[in-house]
Amino acid sequence: MKSYVILISGRGSNMRSLLEANLPGRCVAVISNRPDAAGLVFAAARGIPTVVVDHKAFENREAFDAALLEAIESHQPDLLILAGFMRLLTEAFVRRFEGRILNIHPSLLPAFPGLHTHKAALTAGVPVHGCTVHWVTPSLDAGPIILQASVPVHADDTEDTLAARVLEQEHLLYPKVVRKLLEG
Ligand code: GAR
Numbered sequence: 001m002k003s004y005v006i007l008i009s010g011r012g013s014n015m016r017s018l019l020e021a022n023l024p025g026r027c028v029a030v031i032s033n034r035p036d037a038a039g040l041v042f043a044a045a046r047g048i049p050t051v052v053v054d055h056k057a058f059e060n061r062e063a064f065d066a067a068l069l070e071a072i073e074s075h076q077p078d079l080l081i082l083a084g085f086m087r088l089l090t091e092a093f094v095r096r097f098e099g100r101i102l103n104i105h106p107s108l109l110p111a112f113p114g115l116h117t118h119k120a121a122l123t124a125g126v127p128v129h130g131c132t133v134h135w136v137t138p139s140l141d142a143g144p145i146i147l148q149a150s151v152p153v154h155a156d157d158t159e160d161t162l163a164a165r166v167l168e169q170e171h172l173l174y175p176k177v178v179r180k181l182l183e184g
Helices: 013-019 039-045 061-073 091-096 117-124 159-183
Strands: 002-008 025-032 050-052 079-082 101-105 128-135 145-152
Touching: 002 013, 002 039, 002 159, 013 025, 013 039, 013 159, 025 039, 025 061, 039 050, 061 091, 079 159, 101 159, 117 128, 117 159, 128 159, 145 159
Parallel strands: 002 025, 002 079, 025 050, 079 101
Antiparallel strands: 101 128, 128 145
């Protein structure tokens, strides 16, 4: 059975959708760069080893990534799943996991990379928005797209209503992709 590690930074609702999906693989650890990430509580309650690698404790990105790498490698995962992990990773780190590291992003990439994607979609006036699961490469939000899900944008949408509609799709899309990858 293949194994995976999930990286989070906060709420962890995508992590939760993965853990509740009865995937054909074993989640061997949930790692957060923030000690107060709510998702850690949920993972620990399910008996999954949780680890905090607090980015604030490191002098620079390289030192943080080295510590993160060590925490991950002790579990030897087949897949490394970024689920609301909000730190930029160094090129060396990403290369180490190339072909095994994936991310979910709240827009239809290549539209709206980076932060505040729902606000950007509303400002641009697009009729359709959504989410993307993609392989992670050293360029931010630019790796090969695996699968996307779209939602309509309504005339009366706010950032919050649009985010909620997209998040609902994220929770379906990520388990669907990870299941396929775990099945090989
Ligand atoms: C999700 O919408 C995810 O797509 C996004 O952060 C949110 C995390 O929510 N990720 C990014 O923006 C990555 N650049 P969650 O912690 O409840 O899964």
